[in-house]
Amino acid sequence: xxxxxxxxxxxxxxxxxxxxxxxxxxxxxxxxxxxxxxxxxxxxxxxxxxxxxxxxxxxxxxxxxxxxxxxxxxxxxxxxxxxxxxxxxxxxxxxxxxxxxxxxxxxxxxxxxxxxxxxxxxxxxxxxxxxxxxxxxxxxxxxxxxxxxxxxxxxxxxxxxxxxxxxxxxxxxxxxxxxxxxxxxxxxxxxxxxxxxxxxxxxxxxxxxxxxxxxxxxxxxxxxxxxxxxxxxxxxxxxxxxxxxxxxxxxxxxxxxxxxxxxxxxxxxxxxxxxxxxxxxxxxxxxxxxxxxxxxxxxxxxxxxxxxxxxxxxxxxxxxxxxxxxxxxxxxxxxxxxxxxxxxxxxxxxxxxxxxxxxxxxxxxxxxxxxxxxxxxxxxxxxxxxxxxxxxxxxxxxxxxxxxxxxxxx
Ligand SMILES: [Zn+2]
Numbered sequence: 001x002x003x004x005x006x007x008x009x010x011x012x013x014x015x016x017x018x019x020x021x022x023x024x025x026x027x028x029x030x031x032x033x034x035x036x037x038x039x040x041x042x043x044x045x046x047x048x049x050x051x052x053x054x055x056x057x058x059x060x061x062x063x064x065x066x067x068x069x070x071x072x073x074x075x076x077x078x079x080x081x082x083x084x085x086x087x088x089x090x091x092x093x094x095x096x097x098x099x100x101x102x103x104x105x106x107x108x109x110x111x112x113x114x115x116x117x118x119x120x121x122x123x124x125x126x127x128x129x130x131x132x133x134x135x136x137x138x139x140x141x142x143x144x145x146x147x148x149x150x151x152x153x154x155x156x157x158x159x160x161x162x163x164x165x166x167x168x169x170x171x172x173x174x175x176x177x178x179x180x181x182x183x184x185x186x187x188x189x190x191x192x193x194x195x196x197x198x199x200x201x202x203x204x205x206x207x208x209x210x211x212x213x214x215x216x217x218x219x220x221x222x223x224x225x226x227x228x229x230x231x232x233x234x235x236x237x238x239x240x241x242x243x244x245x246x247x248x249x250x251x252x253x254x255x256x257x258x259x260x261x262x263x264x265x266x267x268x269x270x271x272x273x274x275x276x277x278x279x280x281x282x283x284x285x286x287x288x289x290x291x292x293x294x295x296x297x298x299x300x301x302x303x304x305x306x307x308x309x310x311x312x313x314x315x316x317x318x319x320x321x322x323x324x325x326x327x328x329x330x331x332x333x334x335x336x337x338x339x340x341x342x343x344x345x346x347x348x349x350x351x352x353x354x355x356x357x358x359x360x361x362x363x364x365x366x367x368x369x370x371x372x373x374x375x376x377x378x379x380x381x382x383x384x385x386x387x388x389x390x391x392x393x394x395x396x397x398x399x400x401x402x403x404x405x406x407x408x409x410x
C-alpha cells in the first residue's frame with residue numbers, strides 16, 4: 001500500500017556517501033521536517049513532508065508525532081545468536097582473572113556451547129533465536145546475520161542452519177545465515193584438521209547448497225582454531241563451489257587478513273590484532289573490515305584499529321558478534337557508541353558502519369533511505385541525530401518499520 005510517513009524532525013538518509021574511508025559529519029545529508037513516500041515495501045521518495053503531501057494528495061499519511069529522527073534500520077553483519085545454554089560460568093572466571101586455557105580446562109569455551117547446542121532440539125533453538133532476533137529488531141536492527149558453528153558435525157550443523165531458516169519466517173527481522181562449521185575441529189572428530197575440513201567440503205557443503213540453507217561460508221582463522229594453511233585450502237574449495245567467503249581474522253594473532261585477501265572474501269571480521277600491514281591489505285582491497293566492539297568489551301581487550309582502518313581508506317562496518325561466550329550483551333548501538341569515544345569515530349562513520357557499509361559485508365542492498373530500497377527504518381524520540389550516540393545506546397528507537405510496516409503489530 002502506498003503511504004507517506006512523517007513528519008520527522010530530521011531524516012538521515014545516509015545517501016551520497018562513499019563506501020570506503022573516513023567520513024565527516026558535515027558530509028551527512030539531512031532532511032528537516034522530512035517525510036518518506038513508501039509503496040509496496042520500498043521507498044519511492046524522501047523529501048520535505050509538506051511537499052510530498054502536496055504532490056500526492058490522495059495518498060494516506062502515517063502521522064508521526066514531532067520530535068523524531070529517522071534512520072535506516074541497522075544491519076548487524078556478524079552474530080552467533082543460534083545457540084543453546086549460556087556461559088555465565090566462563091564469564092565469572094574471566095572477570096576473576098582466569099586465562100583462556102584455565103577456562104577451557106574447567107570445561108568452558110566454545111566446546112561448552114557446542115555441547116549445550118547439541119543438547120537442544122531444533123524447536124528450542126528456533127524459539128530462542130526468534131526471541132533474540134525480536135529483541136534486536138525492537139532495538140532498530142532490521143537485518144541480522146546468524147552463523148552456525150556450534151554444531152560441528154554434519155547433522156548438528158544442519159540442525160542449526162535449518163533452525164535459522166525456520167526462525168527467519170517466524171521473525172520480521174531479516175535473517176541471513178552463514179555456515180561456520182570451520183569454527184574449530186570438534187573434540188569428538190577422529191582425524192586431523194585437514195580431514196575435518198575436507199569432511200565439511202565433501203559431506204556438508206553439498207547438502208547446504210542443495211537445501212539452499214546459505215551461500216555464505218565463514219571460518220575462525222587462529223592458531224588455536226584453524227591454521228592459515230588449512231584455511232586457505234578450505235576456503236578456495238568453498239569458493240569454487242560458489243560460496244561467498246567471510247573470515248574471523250586477526251582476533252588474537254595475525255594471518256587471517258592475508259587469507260581473506262587471497263580468497264577474495266567479502267569481509268574480514270575482528271581485526272583486534274591487525275597492524276599496519278594488515279590495515280594496508282584491507283584498505284587496498286574491496287573487503288569490508290568488520291569491527292566487533294562487543295567482543296572486546298566481553299573479553300576486556302583493546303578494540304580493533306577502527307580509526308586507522310578508516311584513515312587508510314578501508315570500508316569499516318560495526319557488528320555485535322552477539323554470542324554466548326565473548327559477547328553476551330548483544331546491544332549493537334551501545335557497543336558502537338562506546339567504542340566510538342575510544343576510537344574517535346565520527347557519527348557519520350558510526351552510522352555508515354551500522355547501515356550501508358554493513359550491507360556491503362552481506363552483499364545486500366539497503367542501509368540507505370533512497371528510492372527503490374526496502375523501507376526498513378527506525379525512528380528515535382529526539383530532535384537531533386547527534387543525541388543517538390550521545391546517550392551511548394540508552395536512547396532506543398520507539399518506532400520500527402520493515403518494508404514500511406510496523407513489524408510488531410503484524
Ligand atoms: Zn564471531
